[in-house]
Amino acid sequence: MLDAVKYNVFARLKVHSINKKIWNIILKILSAFDIINAADTFDHKKFFEMVGLKAKSADDVKKAFLVLDADNSGFIEEEELKFVLKGFAADGRDLTDKETKAFLQAADKDGDGKIGVDAWFDGL
Secondary structure (H helix, E strand, C coil), X not given: XXXXXXXXXXXXXXXXXXXXXXXXXXXXXXXXXXXXXXXCCCCHHHHHHHCCHHHCCHHHHHHHHHHHCCCCCCEEEHHHHHCCCCCCXXXXXXXXXXXXXXXXXXXXXXXXXXXXXXXXXXXX
């Protein structure tokens, strides 16, 4: 399974010229999936802590943001947020509506329904 996951992630990361440090973040995320696999158990702060994103440089955090911004709009919208786990693993589950809305509410400081890179940093 991990080889298929690596291939899926690598295809997305190639677009953003992600280096080995980011790849290591991604691998930590993959290992965190087992802990958050059940519906309504996702906690974004705990997840970011588990994968070590809170301790990374601003540049590394921004690169992770770019991977999640699937439409390259400069924002992570609700639909992208719902599939955040699938962005790193083909068999990752979708966030439930409840989890997605809670994540969005926590990170969307201006109430526009999307998360910009500054709000992303604040959400960590």
